[in-house]
Amino acid sequence: MPDGAYNYAYLDEQTKRMIRRAILKAVAVPGYQVPFGGREMPLPYGWGTGGIQVTAAIIGRDDTLKVIDQGADDTTNAVSIRRFFARVADVATTTRTEEATVIQTRHRVPETPLKEGQILVFQVPIPEPLRMLEPRETETRTLHALSEYGVMQVSLYESIARHGRIAKTYNYPVLVNGRYMMSPSPIPKFDNPKLDRNPALQLYGAGREKRIYAVPPYTPVKSLDFDDHPFEIERWTECCALCGSRESFLDEMIVDDEGKRLYVCSDTDYCQERQGAQAQGKEAP
Amino acid sequence: MLPVLRVSALNKAFVMHAQGDLALPVLQDVALSVAPGECLALVGPSGAGKSTLLRSLYGNYRPQSGSIQIRHRDQWVELVGAEPRVVLDVRRHTMGFVSQFLRVIPRIGAVDVVAEPMVRRGAPAEEARRRAEFLLGLLGIPARLWALPPATFSGGEQQRVNIARSLIADYPVLLLDEPTASLDTANRDGVIDLIRQRREAGTAIVGIFHDTTVRDAVATRLHNVALPGAQP
Amino acid sequence: MSAPLLSARGVTKRFGERIACRDVSFELWPGEVLGIVGESGSGKTTLLNCLAGRLTPDGGTVTYESAAAGTVDVHGLSEARRRLLARTEWGFVNQDAREGLRMGVSAGANIGERLMAIGARHYGTIRQTSCDWLARVEIDLDRLDDRPTTYSGGMRQRLQIARNLVSEPRLVFMDEPTGGLDVSVQARLLDLLRGLVDRFHLSAVLVTHDLGVARLLTHRLMVMQGGKVVEDGLTDQVLDDPQHAYTQMLVASILPV
Structure with a gap:
């Protein structure tokens, strides 16, 4: 109500x-x-x-x-x-x-x-x-x-x-x-x-x-861009540490005092959907 | 031979507004004509208006009345009261002026100063430069000076640069105001030769030559310019 | 060419009661450089702004022979068309280079802006053109990526000229382009301008209070006093044989060197 x-x-x-x-x-x-x-x-x-x-x-x-x-x-x-x-x-x-x-x-x-x-x-x-x-x-x-x-x-x-x-x-x-x-x-x-x-x-x-x-x-x-400098999106060499996606936008996290880095999906829903699908043994979306 | 320059009933006075609009009549009813191959020397006492007449012919001074007509692009063109672009076109193609003083353009080398009128008439830059070097050499300007701006030259050198600049374009009508004023004898003779060559090639020349040697050497006719008010 | 590039007829501009510019008419022909001289407050800058479409006159018309659009009434154009004209076929050089430049971006970007505004989208080509123009206005190429804030007054003014000329305009308006510069810096700039005008067959309207500048750069002069044109003619005519009392006074005021 x-x-x-x-x-x-x-x-x-x-x-x-x-x-x-x-x-x-x-x-x-x-x-x-x-x-x-x-x-x-x-x-x-x-x-x-x-x-x-x-x-x-x-x-x-x-x-x-x-x-x-x-x-x-x-x-x-x-x-x-x-x-x-x-x-x-x-x-x-x-x-x-x-x-x-x-x-x-x-x-x-x-x-x-x-x-x-x-x-x-x-x-x-x-x-x-x-x-x-x-x-x-x-x-x-x-x-x-x-x-x-x-x-x-x-x-x-x-x-x-x-x-x-x-x-x-x-x-x-x-x-x-x-x-x-x-x-x-x-x-x-x-x-x-x-x-x-x-x-x-x-x-x-x-x-x-x-x-x-x-x-x-x-x-x-x-x-906007130039002919000889075309628009490009970011790419990561890593994949998401949680769902393994190579297609999504990744946030960088520092996880310990040694500066160890972890990359995870910024889109939490997308990441969870993929994890859920993987848990059920299905192909990730 | 038909004239290429004809002047009639020309009147020019200077009105000094700062001095209660004082009017100084200088030219009164001047009439003359010049044909190709002629060199008309303006003679008369100092202050009679020889220089004013010459400058009026060039369109530098503006007469109050009368007529100055010049053959330009196969037509008679009236210069008294002409539009600026008409005068500019006449100066670019038909009429050259050698004054006693070179208006120096900073930073431009002598050879380019001399070549400029020829380039403006449409000649290729290289050809104009070659002819400029030839003329400078003929007038006794040492080759080491050719690339330098004339601002630092002596008075005589500047004047010769000026003469070369006025002669390079082969104008059909040439006005000379004391072309040899600050030259030594050797250089003066070089200038005389050049003027005679131009005259013999058919250029119509009007000039002021105080030096009677020069005048006798180049003039074909004298034109008396009387003091204003005096009986001719 | 058989038509004037720019024609003014009866151009009048008032600011309240004051008439800044009164009934000015003239024609500017291709290749001509017209100087407008007169002391401060004589209305010369107001006239320039009316001609360039930056101010709307209260009376009179200004027509321009456009390469792209034929004869146009400058003040009858839509703002879009007028601005397009101003950044393609025209240039405007301000006395204060800071007004004519983008001080926050590099010299290369300043020069390239007009090209990008009309659709240039190849970075390398734009940069090369900027280099060419920097060289033409005698600025070291290693200053290409520097901002004009780090430039001297004379360099800024030369950069402003390059920024304007890069689109190869046919008509350039200049408002005291050498004002506020040291004499030696002025001489270099004048010389450069003279060369560029010759080389690119520019037509120009130049406002200056400096008769020496007018003598060196212009073919024709208009002398303004109290908003009116009191005398006009070939530059050497006006300066060597001034007719009007005001012009005689101006010419007589030049200090001999």
Whole structure:
């Protein structure tokens, strides 16, 4: 039962409508940042206030919610948000990617491929991909309006000139539907290819800056690069110490005082699914 | 021979606004014409306006009224009141000017300073440089100086660089303002030879030559420039 | 070519009550370098900004003969088209190089930006072009990856020029390009500019209060006073035979060396 002291899903209906209008506009113009009247939420900025408002606006009693933080379902932030919605929106929650209809995420895209009908809600700290290069909001808006993205290419040039390669490893800029430059939020660039033509709907919410943007299903999302320095994702020589995967994004852990390193999947659900399957003697997914 | 330069009813006064709009008439009703192969020497007392006339012909000074016409690209072109680009085109292709002073361009070597007008008329850079070296040699500039910027040259050397620069492009009309002013006898004779060669090749020349030896050697005709107000 | 590259007709710009630039008309032909001279506050920079589409005049028109789009009304263009023009067929050299450069990225990136903005996507080619231009503006190649913050004033200005010329513009606007530089540094820059103008057959509109700079770089001059053009003509005509009282005063104010 939802907590009677609050409206369903915490926000009042007018606010949810306003956010849905912003989402519809965002879906209609892929990659464009739509301003919305962000509300104060019962947690600080930087903890997912943008993502929570988006989730609150779209969630219904039939939904099944999964929340991950850096791939894990069991971290404080993920647990808190999942409990919050279980309480105010009366929804089922899950840790399994396959079962979820709405997945709110901080800094990862699940390894398990998403399907049509699923919605991935990103928590976004800085929605403006050009912000570090151009501090003036009036100017970045003009650059988006006119598709003038040379300056982003300049930043990649600079990276190669300094490091011999494009050194950016997360929040790697993408061009959505051949039109808008977009920050994919601080996901590792490993996840960038998953954004491209994904069957699920991607919604991005930035609470502090009060912006919503979206990538509709099957929309082309291109990671910027140079012809002679093409976009590449991270590779590991090791495999996951728990499930043996060579396909997933690995976190490095130091496990003793001698500095012994262990690599494990960042996506806890994916890792557990594989371990479970191996325990049952089946082929890993 | 038909003229290539003709001047009529030319009037030029300098108005000094800082001195209560004081007007100094210099040229009054000047008329002259010059044909190919002629060298017209402007003569007259100091201050009579010889230099002003020469500069007006080049489009450097702007006369108040009258006409200066020049054969340019097979047409008569009026220079009094002409648009800048017309004057520039005439200077680039038809009319050269040797002044007493070289306007030095920093950091450009003498040979390139001399070659520039020829390159601007469309000649290949190598050919222009060869001709520039030939002229510099003829005018007695030592080869070791050719690559150096003329800024550091002596007055006489600068003047010879200037002459070479004005002669290189084979302009059909040439204006000379004291071309031998700071030259010694040997170099002066070299310049005289060059001017005569140009004249004999059909160039129309107007010049101011204070040195009567030079004047006698190159002029085919004299043109008296009277002091303003004086009866001609 | 039989048409002017840039034509201004009756260009007027007001700031409140003050008229910064009044009824200015002229034509700039291909290959010409036009100087606009006058003392501070005479309206020359305002005029330059109106010509370059950076300010919208209150009256008059500016038309440009574009290589890509034919005759265009500079102020009738959409902002997108005007900005495209500004980074392909035009250049703009600021007096303060910091305004014209990205101080936070390397010299190579500064030069390469225009190329990347119009779609260049081969790092090696962009870098090679940056090298070529660095050499043309006489900056050591080992400074390619340094930021302009580590450059001297003269080098910054030369870098700004390279950054503008890399797209091989047909028309360059320059606002006091030698302002604030030491005399010897100025001379080198002037010389370089003169060579580049010749070599790339540039047309240019140059604002300066320095008549020496005007003499060396420009073919034609317009003299501005109180927002109006009081005199114009060939540079040597205006400087050697000034007609207007104000021009005579300006010319008479040059210190002899």
